Amino acid sequence: MKREVFISYSNIITGLGNLDETWQAILERKSSILKKKHFENSLLESTGLSLYKRNFVEEKENFAHFLIINCLNNFLEIPKNTYVIWTGIKNSAEFIEKSLYKTRLPQYSSERDLLNWVIDYLGLKEGMEISAACASSTVGISLASQLIAEGKFDNILVIGCDFVTKFVYYGFAALKAMTEEICKPFDKKRKGLSLGDGAFALLLSSEKRSKIRVSGWSITNDANHITGPSRTGDGLADSIKKVLKMSGLKEKEIQAICAHGTGTLYNDAMEIKAFNSIFSENVPITFGIKGSIGHSLGAAGGIEIALSAKCLLEDTILPTVGCDDPEANYISLVPINKKLKNIISCNSGFGGINASVLLEKC
């Protein structure tokens, strides 16, 4: 017998603040992305980055710890039998950078070290980490939902962070994936992504302690290219179809989509193709939040799922900040008040991965 899965509690940290602060700021169409020459570099004249309280952190301090401690501040009491799934992907870059530049070293922070640190910090016992590029937290939430549904665990904390480092900055710059402006998801004039600091924590449970149920999840691969999205959108479309099948909902019943929307030419075009192919003339209202907070890699999906759950609770669809001239007529430009019963949140990443989660209000 498959058990139901609920999001008991969630919080996020972004350049705009915690969950409530980020929600309010996006409603007001604000962005924490600051355009300037952030690093001395030969690749970009300027770029937009969304940073979280960098001045409050000493160089020797581990920034991942700082983000997670802030994210867990005032968090619901976590049951002692909670399993942990960590989904940050490139936190080790901080140590690699500081080692090579011979500055003061923080505690080494591979993803495994951070998993162990979170388990100790919360007084829990066991967990695992997942690495699936920018879809990591959506994959983590999918797997957590599956493990709870089949009765392996009653509570799973899916948690992670990623933040701007020179390592990641230079890498995306070399791939020519970043804009020198502030990113413009789904805009016809979009030129690339902006990076951002981000953390999230979602407690998933079999016990109903909230109105948000995870009613569908899926993970697929494009089998097309290791860094470029599929030009056809087939992999993402396949993922959304599987989510619909699992939830028992029809295409026409879906009310909103929180898209990955990085602001790169190819990602956003791929998503629009996938949505059009599934929903044809009736694509649900779709939004992306990376124009407000940047792209926080492995944490992006978790942040977006937490905000999607809040959309359901507040009966409001968020605007796509940064988008002025949308590529498709279903991209939301302003907040939309609407009685919401469900929302799909989806992400795609390097390695050809796609993951989707369907949330329902119950």
Added chain:
Amino acid sequence: MKNIKKLFLLGSGWISTQGYGFSNSCPLFSDQNNEFELKFPPLEEMLEELPTRYGRFDIFTKIVFSTACLSLKDANFLSKDKKRNVGIVVGTSYGTTENDILFFKTTIEKNGLFTSPNLFSYTLPNISIGELAVYFSFTGPTFCVGNQSDNPGIEALMASFSILNENLCDIVLVGCVESNKNLSFYGGMFSLISTEKNKNIKKEFSVNETKNFLDLFGV
């Protein structure tokens, strides 16, 4: 949800400094890896053609790809003609650390002027899985897992059983790989497991009693 209790092993493969082999052999690993190189199988003899990016693979991707090919050969599953709903799960503790350091060194000179986009592409362990998915047209769930200690194969198997249970795919290629010479487990082990019997099955095994990769090898 299927509520699976039994699964079928279609094939396995392993690579270490001591050699390489299939499901009918016992994987051999050593504590003296610094003195030896990994023994890779002759992929050019096993495959119709090498992947287009094979020459650019980092060491982690090379181990993942080569070991996976051994298990697919063992399962008579090397065809790459059509898309198949096969998932891939890889357990690793240290992932792409060696390549991460190589990449970061390219960013230091002249404020990043010589930053290598190719090395950056391989700074995530799931890129190696992407290479497998692209080459063999596998469209199922694909991700890497790690755990609190040096035995992420346990979580890789748990995640694999779970995605099969939910029908997210029909077959899973599951592996465990480390590319750090200082570890006693330096190399890789992969198995192809299915929810349904076919003529190539090597053995039937219990989900509840299988926690370790070595349980999937024949001795």
